[in-house]
Amino acid sequence: MIQTTTELEKIDSFFLEQGLEMGNEPVDRHVQKIWTDIEDGVLVGAASLGLREGHWVVDGIAMLPAYRSQGRGSRLLAHVIEEARRRGAHIIWLVAKSPGFFEREGFSYTDAEHAPEVFGCHDCSIRDIDCHPRWMRRDLT
Numbered sequence: 001m002i003q004t005t006t007e008l009e010k011i012d013s014f015f016l017e018q019g020l021e022m023g024n025e026p027v028d029r030h031v032q033k034i035w036t037d038i039e040d041g042v043l044v045g046a047a048s049l050g051l052r053e054g055h056w057v058v059d060g061i062a063m064l065p066a067y068r069s070q071g072r073g074s075r076l077l078a079h080v081i082e083e084a085r086r087r088g089a090h091i092i093w094l095v096a097k098s099p100g101f102f103e104r105e106g107f108s109y110t111d112a113e114h115a116p117e118v119f120g121c122h123d124c125s126i127r128d129i130d131c132h133p134r135w136m137r138r139d140l141t
């Protein structure tokens with residue numbers, strides 16, 4: 001069941017456990033809304049919408065491994081997109097660890113130089129050495 005929460009710390013821990021990098025952003029994340037996917041009282045997935053320096057971003061999204069590939073990540077992302085649209089966003093940005101998923105979800109690739117500098121990856125010392133994040137955007141208009 002998808003529901004919203006304000007428990008940012010708990011969700012950040014969940015994201016970290018699923019391999020997302022949180023807390024290295026150069027700007028305030030300004031998390032606007034968080035959705036959780038709960039099954040039998042267990043947190044199995046989450047997604048969050050951020051507004052960083054005026055830029056709408058998919059702040060984080062992850063599912064527990066056992067619950068992936070069932071369409072649940074896509075359902076969570078749909079909430080993020082719908083809310084961003086409702087609030088007047090024209091573009092939503094992210095740095096993808098799973099670009100294939102976001103490509104299927106209508107996001108396209110861009111390079112860091114054409115993306116707002118609101119992600120921790122921008123100035124990271126291992127960027128394009130040990131880690132190959134992909135900057136992506138989706139037009140919402």
Ligand SMILES: CC(C)(COP(=O)(O)OP(=O)(O)OC[C@H]1O[C@@H](n2cnc3c(N)ncnc32)[C@H](O)[C@@H]1OP(=O)(O)O)[C@@H](O)C(=O)NCCC(=O)NCCS
Binds near residue numbers: 020062070072099
């Ligand atoms: C990315 C993630 C949230 C997707 O959640 P999910 O529940 O597995 O996604 P869905 O089942 O809704 O997938 C929708 C479609 O995308 C595909 N897909 C999912 N992950 C994919 C990936 N990494 N690469 C390519 N395609 C992918 C699925 O096969 C599915 O296609 P189908 O409907 O034809 O089967 C999940 O894999 C995850 O938590 N990954 C680890 C954390 C992470 O990388 N988060 C993103 C940070 S930017």
